[in-house]
Amino acid sequence: MYNCISDLSAPHAFPRSSVLAHGSVSYSHQLRINYQNVRGLRTKIDSFFLAVSEGDYDIIVLTETWLDDRILSTQLFGNRYTVFRTDRSDLNSKKTRGGGVLIAVSVRLNCRIDAAPIHDTLEQVWVIVETSCSDVSVGVVYLPPDRKSDSQLIQQHIDSIEMVLSRLKPHARGLVFGDYNQSGLRWSISPNGLPLVNTLRSHMPTGCCSLLDGFCQHGLTQINTALIDDERMLDLIFANDQAMQNCSVSVPHEPLVNLDAVHPAVVISVSLSQPMVFDQASESRSLNFRCADYSALCAALSEVNWDALLDRSSCIDEAVDSFNSAIEGVINQTVPACDPPRKPVWSNLHLRSLKRLRSAALRKYCSHRLSYNKNRLYIASRQYRNYNRYLYNRYVKRIQNNLCTHPKQFWSFVNNKRKEAGLPSSMFLGDSVANNEREKCDLFAQQFQQVFNGFVASPEQVSIASNAAPRDVFSFRLPLINTEDVVIALSKLKASYTAGPDGIPSAVLKRCGEVLCSPIAKLFNLSVQQCKFPDRWKFSYLFPIHKKGDKRNISNYRSITSLCAFSKLFEIIINDALFASCKHNIDTEQHGFFPKRSVTTNLMQFVSRCVQTMDCGFKLMQFIWA
DSSP states (O other): OOOEEEEOOSOOOOOSSSSOOEEEEEOOSEEEEEEEEOSOSTTOHHHHHHHHHHOOOSEEEEEOOOOOTTSOTHHHHTTSEEEEEEOOOTTTOSOSSSOOEEEEEETTSEEEEOOTTOOTTSEEEEEEEEOSSOEEEEEEEEOOGGGTTOHHHHHHHHHHHHHHHHTSOTTOEEEEEEEOOOTTOOEEEOTTSOEEEOSOGGGSOHHHHHHHHHHHHTTOEEOOOOOOTTSOOSEEEEEOHHHHHTEEEEOOSSOSSOOBTTBOOEEEEEEOSSOOEEEEEOOOOOBOGGGOOHHHHHHHHHTSOHHHHHHTOOSHHHHHHHHHHHHHHHHHHHSOBOOOOOSSTTOOHHHHHHHHHHHHHHHHHHHSOOHHHHHHHHHHHHHHHHHHHHHHHHHHHHHHHTTTTOHHHHHHHHHHHHSOOSOOSSEEETTEEEOSHHHHHHHHHHHHHHHOOOOOOOHHHHHHHHHHSOTTSOOOOOOOOOHHHHHHHHHHSOOOOSOOTTSOOHHHHHHTHHHHHHHHHHHHHHHHHHTOOOGGGGOOEEEEEEOSSOTTBGGGEEEEEEOOHHHHHHHHHHHHHHHHHHGGGSOTTOOTTOTTOOHHHHHHHHHHHHHHHHHTTOOHHHHHHO
């Protein structure tokens, strides 16, 4: 059994509809990778979470995580990273504690787990990161001290490296991180700046020789230059020739957790020939309808000559387009744009000021590496971290204290910590595999198209069904829709500040109903007269909802749709008219799809009759069969 857990902590921004135009955003030419042996995270969850929120690494590689299935990766990384990890288990070690490796990839990057080099007896993870110019394969391994000379285990690791490198695309970069616990190796820095083994082969343990032979055989070079006092390095970083060409190694100014004496943290910067480009859904400007001035919005809408605007259009589609364009123009002038979310949400002006001071101290120290500047950087960093920790603890305590008054906020915070949000980085449908948002969107569209029943009855079938139906039982003719009907329907419409596909939320219709009810009634009547539902109101947002089973399998998802507010309003009016004309033909015992009735009322009525029957002295079975 493979013990690699792919945590879906990242909120992968799945497109809301099955067809979306995509834009692109370019980022730095460098891929920044932070590697550290953290010597256990179970007691450092909050401090590590804050350190991750402060940093901006593209990839984080960790060894000796000491994690198990009781701790979710969302508790450590929030929603900013897609996490792949292999925890300590009975298959890879006889010890019950310690060990564990992890690779966290920023949600901005397309990534997938490389399942080819799987060995249950090895604590290792391999991930392929897709960039605009080439792929980057990142692997991490941990060899426990009691198995560092296990020839079979070492050979499995070498075989995994061979399998990964043989499947890489041309010019792809390969990096292998690991705590190999090979204390028998002594390292020194060669004149060209690379680490060099200065231990005689005859003095090396067998495990060291096997490892070095395997790395040399596959063209990997050790690039970690963070030497400790006795020139030993337990943490080794190997790179292939493509990664060596544009790769730099440095020590982070602020490690993610407190450093261990024999495990220094390292930052690897891999230069790319092209900037990283990420697909993003191309959406309109996000508006904050909650903070809109609805008095000004109503005043602006009342100045529009709706009769003249709608009379110019003879077709319902043209009338709806003109109507929506007029409303959208007023909305763009009166509704403010959404402010970017605070990162993190508990930050304030003083924390942002401390962060700017820390960044300035860091730039000063990088340009002039003096002890004075280093001390200034240490003081600024300590002030920022202490205050950030104080704000975070106060934020958590405030959410706990507000459980009774704001339960939704409390459970939202809890679910973000304990549930795996978003979609997996790699998904499949049958034999097709999707590794980016566009491919996932296409596979979801394919899945939902397959399960959709597009059956259309033929005219012959309709004629047979109508002839078999009783005559003069039901007669319906939709009356003229007036403004009162629209006002009543608006009172039944659920208020929402989230805009639908037409860009107009239902809250705008409800709060500006006095101004809009007359043109809306005119549009509805025009649609009924022309026997045509407007095309603009047929669009909807589609969301995939996981049902059960493997979250990577697209067939395990169902879909829900978010309709336009106008189509919901029209549905309420038509439904009320239909129900009023046929409710006298519906059995009084009907509970399904009946106003103010449900399964609950059905069961209550059944239980009440059972009790009444028993009180009258009848047998219950006689009543049920009757």
